[in-house]
Amino acid sequence: MELTATYIVSQIFAILMYVLLASTYYLKNRKTVLTINILAMVAQAISFICLKAYTGLAMDIVAIIRNIIFMIDEKKNGKREQNTKRDIIILAILYVITILLSVFTYSGLPSLFSVLGTFLYTYSVWQKNTNTYKLLGIPTSMSWIAYNIYIKSIFGGILESIVLICSGVGYLLAKKKTSKQEEIQPNTQK
16 A cells, blocks of 8 residues: 555545544434435545545445435435335345446455445435444444455544444444333333
8 A cells, every 4th residue: 555645535535434424323313314424425435436446436326326215215205114115125226236336346355345334234224213223333334344454445444443333332322212211111011
């Protein structure tokens, strides 16, 4: 790894991406999570272009498309607690697009860590539940840490480790809040 201007630019955009992404683990509003995530994916795409990390770039394209679809769907059909058949079809289409793009950009087995991270993250935001999002942030981050190591993105690896901690802390805080609410309102069913 040579310390070139292009590499430095890639790391600046990696830092921007991770600042934006880490903030989403503390948000409660799904639309805000998706919007900030789109901005994060644009920053990461620029970083991946600089690093010639084309599988990661393809996964960013999937992520941007995914978030836009989810936002349009919620605006058009309203917020729903349960996924419908249409939601399942959308998830399947996103997974097919992910697989197709990964076939065209495959650059060795480690490049598939970005694909795994995309699969996990897509499922987590598809759930419409911020607690699931926070929990699945843990294996998602582990996948992206491995990918960042593979593409030699120093800040990507370091900052994804911080995101891993943020998602874990965010999940534990949400779980603690849920436990406190259950103590206040005990289950009345027998």
